[in-house]
Amino acid sequence: MKIRSTRRLRRGAAALTGVLALGLALSACSSAGGSAETGNADDIAKALDTETTITVWAWAPAVEQIAKDFEKEHPKITVKVVNAGTGNDQYVKLQNAIKAGSGAPDVAQIEYYALPQFALSDSLVDLKGFGFDSFADKYTDSTWNSVSLNDGVYALPQDSGPMALFYNKAVFDQYGIAVPTTWDEYVAAAKQLHAADPTKYITNDTGDAGFTTSMIWQAGGQPYKTEKSTDVSINLQDEGSKKFADTWSQLVEGGLVSPITSWSDEWYKGLGDGSIATLTIGAWMPGNLESGVAQASGDWRVAPMPTWEKGQAASAENGGGGDAILKQSKNKLAAAGFLQYMNEGDGTQTSIAKGGFPSTVADLNNDSFLNYESPYFGGQKINQVLVQSSKDVVKGWQYLPFQVYSNSIFNDTVGKSYADKSDLNTGLEAWQKATADYGNEQGFTVKTGN
Amino acid sequence: MTTVSQDPPRAVAPRLGRGSASQKAKRDWTGWKFIGPFMLIFAFVLVAPVVYSIYLSFFKDQLVGGNSFVGFANYIQVLGDSKFWESLGRVSIFLVVQVPIMLLLALFAALAIDSARLHFPAFFRIGIFLPYAVPAVVATLMWGFMYGIRFGLVANINDFFGISLPDPLSNEWVLASIGNIVTWEFVGYNMLLFYAALRVIPTDLYEAAELDGANHLRIIRNIKLPALRPAIVIGTIFSIIGSFQLFNEPNILKPLAKNTIVTSFTPNMYAYNLSFSGQQYNYAATIAIVMGVATAVIALVVQNRGSRKEV
Numbered sequence: 235m236k237i238r239s240t241r242r243l244r245r246g247a248a249a250l251t252g253v254l255a256l257g258l259a260l261s262a263c264s265s266a267g268g269s270a271e272t273g274n275a276d277d278i279a280k281a282l283d284t285e286t287t288i289t290v291w292a293w294a295p296a297v298e299q300i301a302k303d304f305e306k307e308h309p310k311i312t313v314k315v316v317n318a319g320t321g322n323d324q325y326v327k328l329q330n331a332i333k334a335g336s337g338a339p340d341v342a343q344i345e346y347y348a349l350p351q352f353a354l355s356d357s358l359v360d361l362k363g364f365g366f367d368s369f370a371d372k373y374t375d376s377t378w379n380s381v382s383l384n385d386g387v388y389a390l391p392q393d394s395g396p397m398a399l400f401y402n403k404a405v406f407d408q409y410g411i412a413v414p415t416t417w418d419e420y421v422a423a424a425k426q427l428h429a430a431d432p433t434k435y436i437t438n439d440t441g442d443a444g445f446t447t448s449m450i451w452q453a454g455g456q457p458y459k460t461e462k463s464t465d466v467s468i469n470l471q472d473e474g475s476k477k478f479a480d481t482w483s484q485l486v487e488g489g490l491v492s493p494i495t496s497w498s499d500e501w502y503k504g505l506g507d508g509s510i511a512t513l514t515i516g517a518w519m520p521g522n523l524e525s526g527v528a529q530a531s532g533d534w535r536v537a538p539m540p541t542w543e544k545g546q547a548a549s550a551e552n553g554g555g556g557d558a559i560l561k562q563s564k565n566k567l568a569a570a571g572f573l574q575y576m577n578e579g580d581g582t583q584t585s586i587a588k589g590g591f592p593s594t595v596a597d598l599n600n601d602s603f604l605n606y607e608s609p610y611f612g613g614q615k616i617n618q619v620l621v622q623s624s625k626d627v628v629k630g631w632q633y634l635p636f637q638v639y640s641n642s643i644f645n646d647t648v649g650k651s652y653a654d655k656s657d658l659n660t661g662l663e664a665w666q667k668a669t670a671d672y673g674n675e676q677g678f679t680v681k682t683g684n
Numbered sequence: 685m686t687t688v689s690q691d692p693p694r695a696v697a698p699r700l701g702r703g704s705a706s707q708k709a710k711r712d713w714t715g716w717k718f719i720g721p722f723m724l725i726f727a728f729v730l731v732a733p734v735v736y737s738i739y740l741s742f743f744k745d746q747l748v749g750g751n752s753f754v755g756f757a758n759y760i761q762v763l764g765d766s767k768f769w770e771s772l773g774r775v776s777i778f779l780v781v782q783v784p785i786m787l788l789l790a791l792f793a794a795l796a797i798d799s800a801r802l803h804f805p806a807f808f809r810i811g812i813f814l815p816y817a818v819p820a821v822v823a824t825l826m827w828g829f830m831y832g833i834r835f836g837l838v839a840n841i842n843d844f845f846g847i848s849l850p851d852p853l854s855n856e857w858v859l860a861s862i863g864n865i866v867t868w869e870f871v872g873y874n875m876l877l878f879y880a881a882l883r884v885i886p887t888d889l890y891e892a893a894e895l896d897g898a899n900h901l902r903i904i905r906n907i908k909l910p911a912l913r914p915a916i917v918i919g920t921i922f923s924i925i926g927s928f929q930l931f932n933e934p935n936i937l938k939p940l941a942k943n944t945i946v947t948s949f950t951p952n953m954y955a956y957n958l959s960f961s962g963q964q965y966n967y968a969a970t971i972a973i974v975m976g977v978a979t980a981v982i983a984l985v986v987q988n989r990g991s992r993k994e995v
Binding site: 322326329330333355440441464494495498499500635636638639642643645646649650652653654672675676677678 | 745746747748749834835854855939940942943944946947948957960961962963964965967
């Protein structure tokens with residue numbers, strides 16, 4: 235209940251840091267060298283041979299190890315890896331540091347959905363200046379498309395999350411239900427399963443912005459368009475959005491999805507005991523299942539994401555992200571060197587070894603990767619399904635330049651539809667309005683509807 | 685500060701001439717030196733942040749277009765902001781329902797312990813006060829687990845008795861559930877406040893009342909309650925401030941009830957989310973100031989009414 239006083243303190247501190255930042259900014263002018271925003275491979279190599287400390291904000295488990303390996307290779311560089319929170323928590327801190335004018339790291343992990351917010355607000359360095367645009371062919375189309383914004387390249391992809399249907403085969407076998415290949419079949423399977431055993435649900439869903447946008451993406455919706463970085467249009471009632479909402483509403487209205495929130499203890503329990511029978515989620519999920527739901531080892535399998543038109547493969551990205559260099563950084567060249575090592579060089583292998591799903595084409599098509607038989611999934615070659623999904627990602631998707639905030643109010647609006655078990659279209663319209671209001675409030679020109 | 689402003693400017697009042705000059709030379713600064721350290725800290729941790737918030741509230745910093753002076757535009761926007769009024773309405777309902785219940789419970793507990801009819805009064809005193817010593821975060825997490833309809837106490841009760849209690853975290857019940865947590869936390873604190881006030885009543889008043897043949901209810905009505913009035917006013921003011929600043933409990937329950945506890949559930953949550961996830965620091969500052977003023981006004985009214993009745 236004491237939030238008011240702490241907030242006041244914080245504001246006071248913000249004022250102080252503001253003053254300090256000004257001082258730092260003034261003194262920074264006199265130091266030159268590593269802060270250049272452009273440079274070729276030689277410049278980067280030179281910077282890596284100079285005593286430098288760079289700070290990296292990341293929560294991906296592999297980064298700690300990558301930093302150690304990098305320091306071994308470049309003994310003059312010290313890499314400080316800071317876990318400033320996962321996802322939104324970190325973005326809040328990052329945004330505050332950007333606003334304060336100091337305190338931001340040199341390199342930060344940013345998910346694809348959040349990247350436009352930081353890139354379009356001119357907080358990130360365009361990596362074209364280091365010639366990183368030549369790496370385009372090394373990454374999957376969808377991930378490269380996600381980091382290419384406004385003719386610039388604002389991050390190097392680290393992992394990706396092409397979606398697939400993870401299902402509990404034991405449950406499907408027990409009730410003689412066929413694995414759905416279309417969303418209509420999926421709804422039918424949901425009804426069949428819940429009727430056979432009311433404690434079992436096809437999946438859990440309490441309203442998740444990331445899942446919803448990915449589903450709309452797969453359905454061919456393109457609700458967000460940004461032009462000239464400030465002209466935004468939002469239409470969460472376009473064909474794809476409606477297609478998703480109409481179908482998914484059947485599950486929500488019928489009480490056919492388990493009202494358990496993802497990543498809660500209950501959720502892991504439900505995944506283990508069969509009461510949550512499927513997950514439509516990114517390709518980074520296997521590691522989480524292995525560690526979080528060990529008791530169901532052998533029960534789960536991976537199938538392609540159900541589609542809207544039978545036989546027409548389509549998928550979307552769900553989660554995943556890259557790493558970017560902040561404009562605030564005073565060691566941009568060294569940061570670029572580390573970034574390249576982490577997401578283009580040897581670091582990629584460490585990421586994969588730690589359970590990240592690669593975004594690099596060479597690693598995706600690597601034979602031993604493709605033919606890996608996962609014991610958890612009963613010996614299934616799961617990567618074949620997942621890699622195929624990465625090739626089937628629907629093109630043309632864009633996120634908003636203020637997606638982070640928009641996602642944070644998803645449950646204020648669409649959440650109502652979930653709470654009342656009512657039509658998701660109503661919720662999506664409310665979300666669209668609240669998001670547009672925010673955009674206009676922040677100086678964007680936001681058009682809604684068609 | 686008042687002495688400074690009372691000092692007539694020399695240019696305006698030349699008639700006072702030498703008299704005022706010598707008066708000025710004699711001014712004693714000892715008092716200021718004593719309160720100086722306090723004033724310095726006071727200025728830094730209280731005055732400066734408030735002034736800075738007021739300053740912020742006159743600007744608007746946008747992701748596109750940068751910072752600009754907007755005068756009272758933020759204040760006008762707050763007055764027309766349905767989310768703000770909704771959140772204010774919510775804490776107002778909370779205030780008029782939860783605070784009386786909590787204070788009556790506290791009053792009852794204080795009178796019971798003071799009545800000397802309980803065995804082990806110290807045990808009850810500590811027992812009722814103990815929840816106040818539990819940090820609000822821990823208390824809320826604990827209650828959050830109990831409220832669970834699939835895994836918590838509510839689930840167990842449902843299973844055991846074969847009934848189906850309403851979901852404490854559903855739209856209809858969530859405010860009452862939060863009220864229950866806050867009551868649990870703060871009954872003990874208010875009880876202690878009242879109990880302390882009861883202990884300072886001179887015992888000869890009771891003796892006199894008994895000689896006059898007054899029974900216990902009579903003693904409570906004519907001696908204890910009037911003596912408690914200042915404590916009740918204080919307790920009410922604290923509770924009003926607490927209700928308007930409601931933040932911890934809903935914010936911690938939010939992950940368990942993300943579709944019912946919206947980001948603008950209470951004015952403080954609204955301001956918090958605006959500034960920390962929406963980067964609308966200026967607007968958040970405006971809401972904080974409006975709420976601060978509203979709280980001060982209501983607290984003042986209660987205090988005036990409370991002390992007027994006393995006369």
